[in-house]
Amino acid sequence: MSSLDSTTATLRRRGLRVTPQRVAILRTLHGLANHPSAEDVFRTVQRDFPSLSLTTVYRTLETLAEHGEVELVHVGGERVRFDHRTDPHHHAVCTVCGRLADVEESQPGLADGLSIPFFGNERPRGNAVVFYGVCTGCRSPATA
Amino acid sequence: MSSLDSTTATLRRRGLRVTPQRVAILRTLHGLANHPSAEDVFRTVQRDFPSLSLTTVYRTLETLAEHGEVELVHVGGERVRFDHRTDPHHHAVCTVCGRLADVEESQPGLADGLSIPFFGNERPRGNAVVFYGVCTGCRSPATA
DNA sequence: GTAGCATCGAAAATCATTCTCAACAGGAAT
DNA sequence: ATTCCTGTTGAGAATGATTTTCGATGCTAC
Numbered sequence: 288m289s290s291l292d293s294t295t296a297t298l299r300r301r302g303l304r305v306t307p308q309r310v311a312i313l314r315t316l317h318g319l320a321n322h323p324s325a326e327d328v329f330r331t332v333q334r335d336f337p338s339l340s341l342t343t344v345y346r347t348l349e350t351l352a353e354h355g356e357v358e359l360v361h362v363g364g365e366r367v368r369f370d371h372r373t374d375p376h377h378h379a380v381c382t383v384c385g386r387l388a389d390v391e392e393s394q395p396g397l398a399d400g401l402s403i404p405f406f407g408n409e410r411p412r413g414n415a416v417v418f419y420g421v422c423t424g425c426r427s428p429a430t431a
Numbered sequence: 432m433s434s435l436d437s438t439t440a441t442l443r444r445r446g447l448r449v450t451p452q453r454v455a456i457l458r459t460l461h462g463l464a465n466h467p468s469a470e471d472v473f474r475t476v477q478r479d480f481p482s483l484s485l486t487t488v489y490r491t492l493e494t495l496a497e498h499g500e501v502e503l504v505h506v507g508g509e510r511v512r513f514d515h516r517t518d519p520h521h522h523a524v525c526t527v528c529g530r531l532a533d534v535e536e537s538q539p540g541l542a543d544g545l546s547i548p549f550f551g552n553e554r555p556r557g558n559a560v561v562f563y564g565v566c567t568g569c570r571s572p573a574t575a
Numbered sequence: 576g577t578a579g580c581a582t583c584g585a586a587a588a589t590c591a592t593t594c595t596c597a598a599c600a601g602g603a604a605t
Numbered sequence: 606a607t608t609c610c611t612g613t614t615g616a617g618a619a620t621g622a623t624t625t626t627c628g629a630t631g632c633t634a635c
């Protein structure tokens with residue numbers, strides 16, 4: 288919460304101007320752990336920052352992504368989701384509820400052996416794989 | 432090319448009315464092997480069928496997908512792609528040129544061992560995985 | 576303090592896809 | 606072959622996420 292917290296430091300380190308909007312957006316992204324959409328971030332930040340515009344959220348997240356500070360996760364058809372984790376990992380999307388979960392890169396079976404000729408047989412690294420399926424929650428008895 | 436070819440038979444089998452639009456679209460989809468978008472299919476069919484509307488292409492491909500006759504492939508951000516292969520397999524997308532390649536489900540390392548708790552540890556089956564990367568073509572020396 | 580450039584907000588623009596609705600055409604029964 | 610019913614089509618409007626535009630604002634350096 289100090290004026291020179293890690294969020295501010297992060298922006299500085301990236302050579303980006305430290306604006307209240309950027310600080311609020313980046314802080315919020317770290318607070319929302321569940322891969323929020325731009326709209327999700329917007330609604331949350333807006334509570335403390337009513338003048339914030341959705342345009343700025345998109346712009347800021349894009350800028351942060353260019354600087355490797357956040358990651359974009361494209362899930363089929365739906366809106367883009369943002370991830371504050373920047374270390375190598377993959378994602379699983381529930382095609383029913385849309386929730387997103389992290390999949391560690393070290394999954395046995397994923398990193399080992401798998402090679403794709405189209406990609407020159409290099410194994411997929413960080414944020415390169417999206418799995419689609421139905422999550423345990425949506426598969427349970429009480430599913431509509 | 433006969434009036435009762437496999438395309439027509441396919442539509443009949445699915446209980447769908449056999450219209451010239453549907454025949455042309457399904458035939459074209461089988462002709463375009465590279466996972467075309469609705470727009471790609473539209474442009475191709477339109478050459479022989481100028482009155483065809485893009486709406487019909489979307490509608491027909493959706494209908495065929497519901498009947499398991501084609502598969503939708505969502506690739507990050509871009510338009511949806513359609514696949515005439517309906518047997519279980521996955522996909523690899525080049526993030527540079529957008530080209531799509533098939534990845535066999537029997538890939539050693541993909542089907543074996545891999546389990547995702549979020550999905551109840553079931554291994555991913557048919558059309559459930561999308562790999563992102565840069566294809567060999569886009570990685571070569573002559574890349575712009 | 577002021578110039579200059581980055582950033583911001585609001586509204587318009589874009590792009591893929593879907594919806595609406597009136598006109599039309601398969602195809603089963605006749 | 607004709608008719609009727611219902612599914613299908615085409616054109617254009619609508620939608621929804623994201624991007625662009627542009628005038629206003631505000632850091633930062635001088």
